[in-house]
Amino acid sequence: xxxxxxxxxxxxxxxxxxxxxxxxxxxxxxxxxxxxxxxxxxxxxxxxxxxxxxxxxxxxxxxxxxxxxxxxxxxxxxxxxxxxxxxxxxxxxxxxxxxxxxxxxxxxxxxxxxxxxxxxxxxxxxxxxxxxxxxxxxxxxxxxxxxxxxxxxxxxxxxxxxxxxxxxxxxxxxxxxxxxxxxxx
Numbered sequence: 001x002x003x004x005x006x007x008x009x010x011x012x013x014x015x016x017x018x019x020x021x022x023x024x025x026x027x028x029x030x031x032x033x034x035x036x037x038x039x040x041x042x043x044x045x046x047x048x049x050x051x052x053x054x055x056x057x058x059x060x061x062x063x064x065x066x067x068x069x070x071x072x073x074x075x076x077x078x079x080x081x082x083x084x085x086x087x088x089x090x091x092x093x094x095x096x097x098x099x100x101x102x103x104x105x106x107x108x109x110x111x112x113x114x115x116x117x118x119x120x121x122x123x124x125x126x127x128x129x130x131x132x133x134x135x136x137x138x139x140x141x142x143x144x145x146x147x148x149x150x151x152x153x154x155x156x157x158x159x160x161x162x163x164x165x166x167x168x169x170x171x172x173x174x175x176x177x178x179x180x181x182x183x184x185x
Contacts, residue, residue, distance in 0.1 A: 024097075031093045038086050053077045087145075091118040112150075122146035
């Protein structure tokens with residue numbers, strides 16, 4: 001290797017070290033923003049009575065005269081699905097940020113961190129609902145649902161990043177398709 005090549009590598013390495021803190025910080029911005037969205041959605045304006053009223057007053061629901069029991073069931077499904085999806089997204093974003101921050105961690109460690117962070121956030125948010133809202137009550141059941149969503153989101157994100165890593169590390173000219181898809185192990 002020539003002296004010029006070594007100097008270029010040194011300069012590239014120094015630039016990468018300077019940019020790394022910014023890259024890491026930017027990786028956590030979506031996580032913090034999504035946490036804020038979750039806190040906003042867990043306020044009184046999105047309490048059960050309010051979302052049921054919104055559903056009941058939707059034009060098609062009013063026109064068809066949908067019975068209150070059906071509206072209540074739809075409200076429950078929408079609300080519990082929202083719990084699952086909110087925390088699936090949070091853990092996926094957390095896994096992505098952790099992967100950027102701690103590059104030597106294995107997938108299992110990243111998943112555990114992402115799910116753990118989501119469960120802590122869910123628990124604190126349910127406590128906040130219990131203590132600081134008038135129309136909401138924090139429940140352990142919701143934390144369990146949030147944890148299930150977090151686990152699903154982290155596993156999906158880990159699989160996505162694993163496949164993405166595999167594609168980027170494949171030798172030139174090789175197919176990015178996994179060996180199991182080609183009939184291999």
